[in-house]
Amino acid sequence: MKKACVIGWPIAHSRSPLIHNYWLAKYGLEGLYERRPVSPQDLPEFLQNLAAHGYVGCNVTIPHKEAALQHIHHIDDVVRRTGSLNTVYLVGNKTHATSTDGEGFYRNLIAMVPGLSLQGKRAILIGAGGSAKAIIERLLRAGIGEICVMNRTSARIEDLKASFGSVIKILPADHFVSESKSAALLINATSQGMAGQPKLDIDLLALPLDAVVVDLVYVPLETDLLKAAKARGLRTVGGLGMLLHQAVVGFEKWFGVRPEVTAELYNLVAADIEKEQHS
Ligand SMILES: NC(=O)c1ccc[n+]([C@@H]2O[C@H](COP(=O)([O-])OP(=O)(O)OC[C@H]3O[C@@H](n4cnc5c(N)ncnc54)[C@H](OP(=O)(O)O)[C@@H]3O)[C@@H](O)[C@H]2O)c1
Incomplete structure (x- = not known):
């Protein structure tokens, strides 16, 4: 079973598992996306041994988005130009990284304001x-x-x-x-x-x-x-649409299917946000 995760320190608030596990179920894929706390001192070892830890890739969040750069084999032009990354995937046994926030922002903008x-x-x-x-x-x-x-x-x-x-x-x-x-x-x-x-x-x-x-x-x-x-x-x-659209790239790299951002997914995550606000 393919597994991906989000790493951060701490990691409690991420909504990425809700999004990726929804897509895994929707497309009938055997896989799992989980939260994984990784401390700054454990970051180099974790990224260098991603596959041995059982993962095909990960999202990277605070405080590792810049520090992770030096532990990745191949970074793309977006990472080079922005100086930070949020998505890591394996090609063979090498780690590759990109940054999907800009793409998520733009795709959501164009989806909401066509033309x-x-x-x-x-x-x-x-x-x-x-x-x-x-x-x-x-x-x-x-x-x-x-x-x-x-x-x-x-x-x-x-x-x-x-x-x-x-x-x-x-x-x-x-x-x-x-x-x-x-x-x-x-x-x-x-x-x-x-x-x-x-x-x-x-x-x-x-x-x-x-x-x-x-x-x-x-x-x-x-x-x-x-x-x-x-x-x-x-x-x-x-902002929620950007969060959903930025997740598309990682999911496709890890699980091989390009997922769709739908109203059903939006409503699922929106309900989770509203539940948190009223608790
Ligand atoms: N929708 C999405 O998918 C998505 C993705 C990424 C981020 N976000 C959201 O975008 C926001 C910024 O994220 P980031 O990653 O860019 O954070 P960041 O790197 O920490 O930058 C924070 C920015 O907010 C400003 N700021 C914070 N508190 C302020 C205050 N009290 N008054 C005036 N300015 C203040 C900072 O100004 P200074 O430079 O003066 O400190 C800085 O410009 C967050 O709310 C985050 O949740 C949303």
């Missing part, structure tokens, strides 16, 4: 952490014209400029309203708005009516940002 063209357009990105980097890498490949980044810690935007060049612009908070007048896309890639975290305090009034507002946060499923955007008549995309 959306980003060619030459302006995006406003709030946040400059790991997910912001993954999104920038994917938006550049989609032909985005300019990405204005707003972040609490401005030094992190300088790092993004150093990695991705002049397509990245620094957006000071007091310029947000004026600069949002010509934005096609607004993305929250911070934890603001997540249950138990501070609210994201921005004013959407200047965004054009054809702009799309995306929130990576998926607890709650509909954040205050998305509610405010809907109230203005803007198109909105929540």
Whole structure:
């Protein structure tokens, strides 16, 4: 039986087992996806002996997404450009790694807003952490014209400029309203708005009516940002779809079937999130 897992330290909160075990059952595949706590000191040994530990691959989460790079045989261009990985798979007896957050973000966006063209357009990105980097890498490949980044810690935007060049612009908070007048896309890639975290305090009034507002946060499923955007008549995309779409790549590599992101899967994971929120 093929087995995959998610490794992290700690690992208690991952919803990946729910997603992958749903697909295994749906496609009638004999396999298992489990949570596996791996400490930073055990990480090199675990990745170097993935098959001996019984796995065909794994997802990698906090705090190992950067540290894992040096213990993988082959990393792809996305990992090279973003400096982090989240999916490991075996080819023969060699480990290969990719990063699927950017792809998950993009596929979900296109699924929710069919026909959306980003060619030459302006995006406003709030946040400059790991997910912001993954999104920038994917938006550049989609032909985005300019990405204005707003972040609490401005030094992190300088790092993004150093990695991705002049397509990245620094957006000071007091310029947000004026600069949002010509934005096609607004993305929250911070934890603001997540249950138990501070609210994201921005004013959407200047965004054009054809702009799309995306929130990576998926607890709650509909954040205050998305509610405010809907109230203005803007198109909105929540974070749960990205989580589901980013899982597709790993599942196909490990189990040999390209799985579908369906409403049934969305509802299954959404129900789990709602159950947690009300417990
Ligand atoms: N839907 C999905 O599939 C998916 C995938 C990945 C991530 N996410 C979500 O995206 C969010 C960011 O994840 P990440 O991996 O990029 O995390 P990260 O690397 O830790 O970055 C966190 C970002 O949030 C900002 N931030 C955190 N608390 C803040 C506060 N109180 N006020 C202002 N800014 C604050 C940080 O600003 P500083 O630089 O100033 O610290 C940074 O820009 C999380 O909510 C995560 O759950 C969702």
